[in-house]
Amino acid sequence: MATETDIVIIGGGHNGLVCAFYLARAGLKVVVLERRSVIGGAAVTEQFHPGFRNSTASYTVSLLNPKVIADMELARHGLRIVERRMSNFLPLPDGRFLEAGEGVTAASVAQFSHRDAERLPEYERRLEAVADVLRALVMEIPPNLPDGGWLDALPEMLKSASLARRLGGLDLTGRRDVLDLFAKSAGDWLDGWFESDPIKALFGFDSVVGNYASPYTPGSAYVLLHHVFGEVNGKRGVWGHAIGGMGAITQAMAAACRDAGVEIRIDAEATEVVTERGRAVGVVTATGDVVRARAVVANIHPRLLFDRLIDPAEVPADFLERIGRYASGSATFRMNVALSQLPRFTVKPEPGNHLTAGIILAPSLAYMDRAHAEARLNGWSSQPIIEMLIPSTLDDSLAPSGAHVASLFCQHVAPQLSDGRSWDDHREAVADLMMETVDRWAPGFKASVVGRLALSPVDLERRFGLVGGDIFHGRLTLDQLFSARPVLGHANHRMPVPGLYLCGSGAHPGGGVTGAPGHNAARTIIKHVKPG
Numbered sequence: 001m002a003t004e005t006d007i008v009i010i011g012g013g014h015n016g017l018v019c020a021f022y023l024a025r026a027g028l029k030v031v032v033l034e035r036r037s038v039i040g041g042a043a044v045t046e047q048f049h050p051g052f053r054n055s056t057a058s059y060t061v062s063l064l065n066p067k068v069i070a071d072m073e074l075a076r077h078g079l080r081i082v083e084r085r086m087s088n089f090l091p092l093p094d095g096r097f098l099e100a101g102e103g104v105t106a107a108s109v110a111q112f113s114h115r116d117a118e119r120l121p122e123y124e125r126r127l128e129a130v131a132d133v134l135r136a137l138v139m140e141i142p143p144n145l146p147d148g149g150w151l152d153a154l155p156e157m158l159k160s161a162s163l164a165r166r167l168g169g170l171d172l173t174g175r176r177d178v179l180d181l182f183a184k185s186a187g188d189w190l191d192g193w194f195e196s197d198p199i200k201a202l203f204g205f206d207s208v209v210g211n212y213a214s215p216y217t218p219g220s221a222y223v224l225l226h227h228v229f230g231e232v233n234g235k236r237g238v239w240g241h242a243i244g245g246m247g248a249i250t251q252a253m254a255a256a257c258r259d260a261g262v263e264i265r266i267d268a269e270a271t272e273v274v275t276e277r278g279r280a281v282g283v284v285t286a287t288g289d290v291v292r293a294r295a296v297v298a299n300i301h302p303r304l305l306f307d308r309l310i311d312p313a314e315v316p317a318d319f320l321e322r323i324g325r326y327a328s329g330s331a332t333f334r335m336n337v338a339l340s341q342l343p344r345f346t347v348k349p350e351p352g353n354h355l356t357a358g359i360i361l362a363p364s365l366a367y368m369d370r371a372h373a374e375a376r377l378n379g380w381s382s383q384p385i386i387e388m389l390i391p392s393t394l395d396d397s398l399a400p401s402g403a404h405v406a407s408l409f410c411q412h413v414a415p416q417l418s419d420g421r422s423w424d425d426h427r428e429a430v431a432d433l434m435m436e437t438v439d440r441w442a443p444g445f446k447a448s449v450v451g452r453l454a455l456s457p458v459d460l461e462r463r464f465g466l467v468g469g470d471i472f473h474g475r476l477t478l479d480q481l482f483s484a485r486p487v488l489g490h491a492n493h494r495m496p497v498p499g500l501y502l503c504g505s506g507a508h509p510g511g512g513v514t515g516a517p518g519h520n521a522a523r524t525i526i527k528h529v530k531p532g
Contacts, residue, residue, distance in 0.1 A: 001289045005031045005263075006529060008283050008293040010270040010309070011465070011504065013041020016299030017253040018518030019503040019525075021072055024260035026522075027531030031291050032262060033283060035269040035465075038247075039254050041299070042464045042471070043513050045247030049451025051400045052338040055246035056453070057464055058471070058513050059407040060358070060389060062230030062239040064249065067139060068515035077252035077259075080243045082394050083232050085353040087239060090202050090360045091441050097347045098198040099354060112196035123193050128236070129174050130181060131228050133166050138229060138509045138516045141524060142483040142491040182478060186224045187216035187365050197364040204365045208385065208411060210471040210511065212331035214372040215365045219477050226476055226510065239358065241394045249513065273298075273309045273500065280310075280499035295499050295529045297521065301467045302326060302474070302486045302506040310497065319496045322487050326506075327475045329415030329468030331375060333384075334460060335408040335434055338451035342390065342404055343442035356393045361386040361441055375412035379421065380430050384437055385411045403450075410434050415457045415468035423456035430456070472511025473504055482508055493521040494528075501525055 007023050009016045012034030020030045038044055042057035061081050069075070087101040099108045110117035143163065167175065180189055186207030190200040204215040207224040214220070232240035242248040254264060269286040273296055282292035298305045306315060306323045342351055345359075362368050362385040371381035392404040399405045413430065417423060431454035439446045457469025466473070474480050483491045486506045493501050503521030505511040 003031065003289070003291045005029045005291060005293050006531070007031070007295050007297060007525065008033065008291045009297045009299055009503070010273075010283060010305075011035070011041060011299030012039040012254075012264060012266070013299055013504065014043045014250050014253060014513055014515055015504050015518035015521075016041070016297070017250060017257050018068055018072070018515040019297060019299065019522045020262045021253065021257050021260055022519060022522035023525060024257065024262045026526045028526075028529060030257075030262045031293070032257070032264045033268040033270050033285060033291065034264065034266045037267050039264060039266060040247050040250030042466065043246040043250045045245030048336045048453040049338040052403070052405050052451060053245060053398050054336045054391065054405040054407060056336065057334060057455070057460065057466075058246050059391075059409065060239050061242050061246070061249070061513065062232055063227075063512040063514045064230070065139060065515050065519065066231065066234075068519055072253060072256040074249070074252040074256065077255040079248055079252040081232055081240045082243060083235070083238055083240045084356045084358070084394070086357040088202055088360060089348075089354040089357040090198055090363065091345050091347045092198060092363050095347055097345075097354075098202055099357075100202055101353075101357070109196070109199050112198050113194070116194045116196050116199050119193060120199075126173070126177055127225070127228060129170060130177050131225060133170060133174075133178075134225070135229050136166065137163070138514065139519060141493070141520050142485075142508050144483060144492040145489045181221045181225045183218065184221045185214075185216045185218050186220040187214070187369070189221045189224070190215075190365070197366075201362055201364050201368070202360065204368060205360050205362060205385070205387065208368055208372070209387075209409070210330040210332060211476065212329050212372070212375075212412065212415065214369040216369055217372075222478070222481070223476050226512070230512075241389075241391050243395050244397060245391070245395075246513065270309060273305075273497075275311060275314050275497060278314060278498065280497050295501060295525060297501045297503050297525065298495075299504040299518070300465050301328065301470075301504065302502060303328060303467050304465055305495075305502070310500075314497050316496050319487055319490075326486055327477065327480065328470040328473070329457065329475070330466075330470040330472065331372075331412040331415065332457060332460065332469045332471060333380070333410040333413045333430060333434065334455040335410060335431060336453045337406045337408065337435075337449050338399065339390075339404040339406055340448045340450050341402075342393070343406075343438070343445045343448065345442045355390050359388040359390075361388065361437060371412045375414055379417045379426070380413040380433070381411075382433070384413075384434060386434060386437055388438060408434055408438070413457060415470070423458040427454055427456045427459070430454075470511075473506040474510070476510050481510065485510065493524045
C-alpha cells in the first residue's frame with residue numbers, strides 16, 4: 001500500500017505526538033508510524049501482572065512543559081496530574097531519615113546540620129535563578145553553526161545575542177553558578193554548599209538519574225540542574241503522578257492529535273527512509289507499505305536512525321562518524337513490582353505521606369560513587385542505587401483493592417556486560433538483588449511481591465529503542481548539549497539529508513518527558529514545509 005502525505009513521523013512517543021499536533025495545527029497532513037501495538041513510546045502504562053498496571057519505563061511527571069499541556073488541551077483529553085504528598089524520603093542506616101517537601105525539608109535537614117538547614121533557602125534561590133533562565137531556553141531552538149555564507153549565519157548570530165542577553169540578566173554570582181553547574185561535578189557543587197551527607201545524597205541523586213556516572217564525575221552537576229526545570233500544576237520543582245500512569249499523558253496527546261487530523265498507525269515499524277536525488281521522500285514499513293512525504297521526521301534515537309534506516313552513502317562521512325561515537329548508555333535497570341501490601345520501612349514502619357514520595361535508597365554521595373565504580377568493574381553494583389515510587393498510594397486504578405504497585409528505578413548497571421556475558425542470562429539474578437536491597441530497608445518487602453517485570457538496559461533498547469538503556473537518547477554531557485545536540489551544525493532539527501528532521505530526545509533539550517524537542521522541531525519544519 002502506498003500513501004502520500006505532507007509529513008511522516010517515525011515513532012509515536014510523546015515527542016512525535018507533540019510534533020505531529022503542532023504540524024497538523026499548522027495545516028499539514030501528518031501520518032505517525034509507531035512500531036509497537038501501543039502508542040506512547042517509553043511513556044506508556046501496561047499490565048505487567050494480572051490485575052496490576054503501571055508505567056513501564058518513564059514513571060513520574062514534572063518536566064512536561066506547561067505550554068505543551070495548554071496548547072494540546074491535555075486536561076480536556078483526560079489528563080490529570082496529582083502532586084506527591086511528600087517530595088522525597090531518604091531512609092538512613094543509623095535509623096534516622098530525611099524528608100523533603102513543602103513545610104518539612106528545613107526541619108528534617110536540621111536534625112543533621114543546623115548550618116545546612118540555614119543554607120537551604122539561598123541554595124534553592126540560586127539554583128532556581130539559573131534554572132529559570134535555562135527553563136526559557138528549553139522551548140527555543142539553539143543557535144546553529146551553519147554551512148554557508150553570512151546570510152545563513154546572521155539568524156544564528158542573532159539567536160546567540162538573544163542567549164547572551166538572557167544570561168546577562170543574571171548577576172555575576174548567577175553567571176558563576178552557570179559555569180559551575182555546566183562544568184563541575186554535582187558532588188563538588190554540593191560539597192561547597194553543605195556539610196551533612198543526607199541532604200547531599202538527596203540532591204545528588206538527581207545527578208545520576210539516567211546518568212552512567214558518579215556524582216563526582218565532571219558535568220554531573222548539569223544533570224542535577226536538568227531535573228529541576230519542571231513543575232506540576234504551576235508549582236515549580238514539584239514532582240507528580242499522572243492518574244492512570246504515564247500512558248495517560250500519551251493517550252491524551254494521541255487524542256489531541258486525532259482531533260487535529262493526524263493519522264496514527266500502530267504495528268507500523270519503519271524499516272527504511274526512502275531517498276531520491278539525495279532527499280528524504282518517505283518511509284517503508286516492515287509490512288511493505290510506503291508512506292511518501294514532503295518531509296520525514298524521526299522521533300527515534302539518532303543512532304538508530306542513521307545506523308539502520310538510511311543508506312550511509314546519503315550521509316556526509318564526518319557526520320556519520322560522529323553519530324557512531326555519540327555516547328549513549330544510562331546504567332538503568334527498570335522494574336515494576338506487584339505488592340500484596342505496602343512496604344514497612346524500618347526507620348518509619350507505619351503508612352504515611354512518605355510512601356507517596358520518591359523513596360531514595362542511597363544514603364550518601366560516597367555510596368553512589370562506589371555503586372558506579374563497582375558497576376564499571378563487575379557489570380552491576382552489589383549495593384545499587386534505587387528510587388522507589390508507589391504510585392498506587394495516589395492512584396487506586398493501578399492495582400486491586402488493598403494491593404499496590406511500585407516502580408523501581410535501579411542503578412548502576414553496565415549498559416553492556418563485558419567478557420561476552422549477556423543480560424538475558426543475568427537479568428533475573430540482578431532483579432533478585434534489587435528485591436533484596438529494598439528488603440534490607442523494608443523487611444518483608446520481598447515476601448509481599450506477587451509479580452514483577454524486570455527490564456535490563458538491553459531490554460529497554462529492544463522494547464523502546466533506548467540505545468544502551470539510555471532514557472535521554474544520549475548522554476547529557478557538554479559535547480552533546482544545546483548547539484552540539486546531536487552533532488554541532490544540526491541543532492536546528494534539520495539533519496544532513498535534506499527533507500529529514502529529528503524531533504526526539506536526541507535533539508535539544510534532551511531527555512525526560514518534556515515535549516520540548518517535538519515542539520521545537522515543529523517550529524523548524526513549519527518554516528520549510530508549507531501547507532498545500
